[in-house]
Amino acid sequence: MGTTILVTGATGNIGYYVVCELIAKKEKVRVALRNVEKDRNKFTDLDVELVEFDFLHTETYVKALEGVRKVFLMRPPQLAKPKKEMKPFIDKMKEVGVEHIVFVSLMGVEKNPIVPHRKIEDMIQESGIGFTFLRPGFFMQNLNTNHLEDIALRNELFMPVGQAKTSFIDTRDIASVAAVCLKEEGHLGKKYTLTGAEAIDYYEVAQLLTETLGRKIEYKNPGILEFRKTLIKRGIKKEFANVMTMLYVLTRLGTAEKVTTGVSDLLKRAPISFKQYAIDHQEEWNR
Structure with a gap:
């Protein structure tokens, strides 16, 4: 058991599978939820720690990040102003010594400076925290x-x-790739189009x-x-x-x-x- 991995977006159709994959890999997982009471039942069968967390409420950051060195990061779709709504959390991760962020971005983001995902990628790179960017298709x-x-x-x-x-792409494949990147060495600084x-x-x-x-x-x-x-x-x-x-x-x-071999390269099997x-x-x- 290493340090705790914080998973954001855990009720969504990528984050939930990330939680399951990490548990299967015997990792210690903390699930960040905006409303613990409302979503608790989704995780009753899983050996995880639940924590109250909201990007817009900086007072929730400390407890969520306690003892955390790796973070799986999803942008909530309703948050469209990354500098105001997500940068404070990135700054906090830097401050507490997070070493690796696996962020779910977007295919083609390198050619598209206007989308929020691109702005978040830029902010993470500027922070100096180690990163892996997953850029899935539809x-x-x-x-x-x-x-x-x-x-x-x-x-x-x-x-x-x-x-x-x-x-x-099936979101279960994105989750499997994310779990591999969080668990294994060799993925820091990589940008994978999936x-x-x-x-x-x-x-x-x-x-x-x-x-x-x-x-x-x-x-x-x-x-x-x-x-x-x-x-x-x-x-x-x-x-x-x-x-x-x-x-x-x-x-x-x-x-x-565009079709890439990212999934099969990383998972050593064909995509779903x-x-x-x-x-x-x-x-x-x-x-």
């Missing part, structure tokens, strides 16, 4: 979270991507879901403005609708199709396939 799990209703209730994939391809083994378009995604779910799932491919308008009409907050629209516009331009992901999550769409 999450498969977006389809059973953000697009759950489209598939479950409307039998459709509703995104304005045209025929562009996406190298979808994708699935192939890039597929949404017509192929619809076909794979159709085969797995046993009902016809149709790829609708709306226009960009129609997409944004429909999201807002369905009750999605305007800010989030704008982010999603922007993301899919970029995907449409071919930014999501889209077919496998669909089988593993079919109950959520069929509920």
Whole structure:
């Protein structure tokens, strides 16, 4: 047992798997939660320590970081001003002697200075703390979270991507890579672009879901403005609708199709396939 590893974003679809992977590797894990009482039951079967933590409340930093040398860092999606909302925590990590941050960033971030992830990467590098940046492509799990209703209730994939391809990655693979980087030597200063083994378009995604779910799932491919308008009409907050629209516009331009060997290089196995992901999550769409 080494020192404690702090995991942020632990209720999300990467962080939770990071916790499980680290426990399997016999690491001592502290889970940072904004609301311990609310989320406690998610971790009842796991041998972890739970701690109250909020990026926006600096008074929660001390207890969260006590005895911690390594941190798994996720940016909460609602925090869009990194300098104001995340830099104080990075400064505190530096102050208490954190030696290694594994931060989940974004594929293509090196060419995109405007996204929050890039600003966070820059702040971490400027802090002088050892780092590993994971730059994953598009999450498969977006389809059973953000697009759950489209598939479950409307039998459709509703995104304005045209025929562009996406190298979808399963978040469980991102978590496995993160655990390897936190546990093993040799990953300091590295920036890993992570994708699935192939890039597929949404017509192929619809076909794979159709085969797995046993009902016809149709790829609708709306226009960009129609997409944004429909999201807002369905009750999605305007800010989030704008982010999603922007993301899919970029995907449409071919930014999501790059395929790397990052996952197989680091895990010594093939990435989880889209077919496998669909089988593993079919109950959520069929509920």
